Amino acid sequence: MTGREPGRPALGWIRLLLGGLAVVAIGVALAQLRDARRGVTTETMTAEGTPMTVFRPVDRTGTAPVVVIAHGFAGSQQLMQPFAVTLARAGYVAVTFDFAGHGANPRPLTGSVSREDGATRRLVEETARVVDRAIGLGDGRLALLGHSMATDIIVRVAQSRADVGATVAVSMFSPAVTATSPRNLLVIAGEWEGGLRREALRAVGLVSAPASAEPGITYGEFAAGTARRAAVSPRAEHVGVLYNETSLREALVWLDASFGRPVTAVPDLDGRGMWILLLLLGVVVLAWPLSALLPGAASPPVGSGLGWRRIAPPLILPALLTPIGLRFVPTNFLPVIVGDYLAVHFAAYGALTALCIAFVQRRRSSQRAIVSRGRLAAGTLALMLFGLVALAWPIHSYVTAFVPVGHRLPLFAATLAGTLVYFLADEWLTRGEGAARGAYLASKLAFLVSLGLAVALDFQRLFFLLIIVPVIVAFFLVYGLFSAWAFRRSGHPFMAGIANALAFAWAIAATFPLVAR
DSSP, X not given: OOOSSOOOHHHHHHHHHHHHHHHHHHHHHXXXXXXXXXXXEEEEEEETTEEEEEEEETTOOSOOOEEEEEOOTTOOGGGGHHHHHHHHHTTOEEEEEOOTTSTTOOSOBOSOTTOIIIIIHHHHHXXXXXXXXXXXXXXXXXXXXXXXXXXXXXXXXXXXXXXXXXXXXXXXXXXXXXXXXXXXXXXXXXXXXXXXXXXXXXXHHHHHTTSOOOTTOEESOTTTTOOEEEEEETTOOTTGGGTOXXXXXXXXXXXXXXXXXXXXXXXXXXXXXXXXXHHHHHHHHHHHHHHTTSOOOEESOOSOOOOHHHHHXXXXXXXXXXXXXXXXXXXXXXXXXXXXXXXHHHHHHHHHHHHHHHHHXXXXXXXXXXXXXXXXXXXXXXXXHHHIIIIIHHHHHHTSOOOOOGGGHHHHHHHHHHHHHHHHHHHHHHOSTTOOTTHHHXXXXXXXXXXXXXXXXXXXXHTHHHHHHHHHHHHHHHHHHHHHHHHHHHSOTHHHHHHHHHHHHHHHHHHSOBBOO
């Protein structure tokens, strides 16, 4: 049994060439990423159970200011390493940590995430404990740096302590900022973060008033603690802003000025961002030639094979009915923020899709395909292993905590039940002989619209979904390519359906914050 694609010598040579280039790219990227901590030593410790990592320069002499660095929602301390390494190379003591419910922190987040006296207060208290543990590692001078969700936390901590000399808020949203506090505030936003760029200028405008604040201009005085500046990192969005050289340089220069240190003429910035992109690009490109090794599992290829006219109901109805129906269904049954809702959304959406497929195909007579279950299982296993080894491992090693270990394993199992229903139904809907061209893309757009409707119907509970939409889009793009290549070779949509379900459940279980129910 073989797949649909005929063996052609020219295509084989193209695969070999691209595969070789991809391997070289992966090798170069890994070599550079292994060198990412050059010039820096690290030490792990805890603050009443909160995992911390301390970054110091290898050739340190004497003491230096301490910079406590906090990650954002669904992040981890690995995600903040570009700032930690850059600052440590410049002579600072940089300290990262995992918030409760995030990364390697075994404790769940407590309190309501929508109330200032709930989760926000708990995170402020946890950050204060980390600061108390870290302050003794330096010369007594202290700065705070945070991203996204953490910006509101570090602003409040800075306002409560007289020893915080500077605050760097990346992708900031905090109602606590005033015209006089926190001291020496730098606000960094990505060029593609429109709303957060406006928020940065609003915060700086409290000091520049009555003049309007302009990006790249410092207002106030460092000596008086009133210095304030908005910086825009070019070609950066909510995650890319953490790797952008402008972000790293602005933070370093700001801290040097705040503490009266000589400005580093040629700062040794952490440049891992481009190497992470090269690594992931190499992995995606390598997947295409490797897909030729997958076994053919069905002949002729199977799937719904629906054209545009008949595929409309399965595309549209689940996108509308799922968010409306779940608006009245309690979905907070798992100890994770919005992850339980997302799992149920996947399951309900997939079930409705399957029902629609069954309805529109009820009178269809189709040729019986020959399916090899053994080949299907072998190909599915190979595809899953590729995703785990080639994507999950480098993400965990160089980007953010990405392994659902220990207390996250039950969450992974529960989420997988939902993603399996969705991806099996969706892959079947969009594949098969005669299937509408572009149906796969249309189905993913419909799913994203469905999530948008869900947030609109219950914004207070689900607004965190908006933060992770770019990540979902990236996963859809990457695993959509894997799906197309796997189906072209195997002829069976379930091979990619199972592998994609595993990948999404893995990502949700590994990254979404755990909470106490």
